[in-house]
Amino acid sequence: MIQIQELNKSFITKKNKKSSVLKNINLEVNAGEIFGIIGKSGAGKSTLIKCLNLLEQPDSGSIVIDGVDITRVTKRELRLMRQQIGVIFQGFNLLNSKTVYDNIALPLVLQGHYSRDEINARVNSLLELVGLTAFAKKYPRSLSGGQKQRVGIARALANNPKILLSDEATSALDPQTTNSILELLLDINRQFGITVILITHEIEVIRKICDRVAVIDNGSIIECGNTVNVILHPQHELTRKLIIEEETTRYLEGVSSFYKFEKNNDNHLILISFLGVQTFEPVLSTISRDSGVIFSVLRGELGRVKHTPFGQLLVEIKGSQAQLAHCFETLNSFNLHYEVIY
Ligand SMILES: Nc1ncnc2c1ncn2[C@@H]1O[C@H](COP(=O)(O)OP(=O)(O)O)[C@@H](O)[C@H]1O
Ligand SMILES: [Mg+2]
Known part of the structure; x- marks a missing residue:
């Protein structure tokens, strides 16, 4: 048109x-x-x-x-x-x-x-x-x-x-x-x-x-x-910044009075996105059980992208290098999308 x-x-x-x-x-x-x-x-x-x-x-x-x-x-x-x-x-x-x-x-x-x-x-x-x-x-x-x-x-x-x-x-x-x-x-x-x-x-x-x-x-x-x-x-680094990092940074600033994320060797901040039926799968408990990492959910959202169910979790995961590696393997096996923010 x-x-x-x-x-x-x-x-x-x-x-x-x-x-x-x-x-x-x-x-x-x-x-x-x-x-x-x-x-x-x-x-x-x-x-x-x-x-x-x-x-x-x-x-x-x-x-x-x-x-x-x-x-x-x-x-x-x-x-x-x-x-x-x-x-x-x-x-x-x-x-x-x-x-x-x-x-x-x-x-x-x-x-x-x-x-x-x-x-x-x-x-x-x-x-x-x-x-x-x-x-x-x-x-x-x-x-x-x-x-x-x-x-x-x-x-x-x-x-x-x-x-x-x-x-x-x-x-x-x-x-x-x-x-x-x-x-x-x-x-x-x-x-x-x-x-x-x-x-x-x-x-x-x-x-x-x-x-x-x-x-x-x-x-x-x-x-x-x-x-x-x-x-x-x-696809573009700037897009990633605009839609993932800026959102996250703004959120973390908002909650900074009672929570501060500090990057160490044994942790990561990740944003996991769920789409469609995945939105309802027990991803986090599976990851924690299989890899031994522990996690805190910093922010969670269930909504829609237009008409498709969509969820996003901002999660701090903690564990040894081996556990973290295992955690990412499990995340990959779920075939869902995640971004390692820090
Ligand atoms: N009438 C104008 N004369 C001179 N510069 C302008 C004029 N309108 C916009 N600009 C410049 O063009 C750029 C883009 O502006 P704009 O289209 O308003 O951006 P956005 O809407 O994305 O914030 C800015 O650097 C702004 O200063
Ligand atoms: Mg404008």
Whole structure:
């Protein structure tokens, strides 16, 4: 549905130097999928998403949406094209002087050719979709972050777009609210078949709803694949850092007041990932019994990668060199994926 080819974008810095922000980006997004793009701050994510609706004009390359290269269309065609693309942002970008209803109605009013009844019907169905019917007459300032983002989503869907772009839409929200917004996006994707391109620096967001993911670093795509494969078998060292080490480091920092991992000769910190039926196997007790290592579970999580059961355990194992070696043999024999973090 969307083919990005050899896309380049640079900015001229204050010192009049050219700084390349997107370098030869090639990506293909299929119709109806939720496609994630993950990368650190400053990697070029927002610039990439702005190129997708030509808020930024690429230096070179093509962006083909449904067969049309949007970098080569007329202004009028571009306007029509943009109606096919809804966008939601981290900061919500609502108009504070307008009610929830009027914020959602705005894109329809701007079109200029809808009757009041048509707008009313559309806005009411969107309010219902995002669960804000009772808030129609409220103003954004009286809403929570999650509710504001729901208004943002409803407004982005007003023109019935084929594509929804999300730039860190959940980054300002707490984990619970993030979940409910991700559920809503998943629901919208399923119900209407809208293609979603979602940009984030959080692997959790990718894991929960993305079918495929691309990793962007310093303006280049360094890895792209099915979410499960990329999370379990990151090919690039930077990907591994981004999705495994950073998560772990952040977690260990969080618990550092009552637990400190110290690397010695007789221990390792490992992250074991379980997928599908493996999620329910007694891996740890088998390893401990067979190899004699002892372990402490530092963090455990059962969830899903999209629809597949998925578990992750962060475990400190302790034992002699021989026991540790045996432990890794047993882990290997289970054919599951693990990463030795330290
Ligand atoms: N309009 C602009 N002018 C100059 N530099 C910019 C502009 N927009 C972004 N940049 C630079 O491009 C790089 C990538 O920015 P951005 O796409 O916002 O990254 P991300 O969204 O991944 O954090 C940054 O170094 C940023 O400073
Ligand atoms: Mg950004």
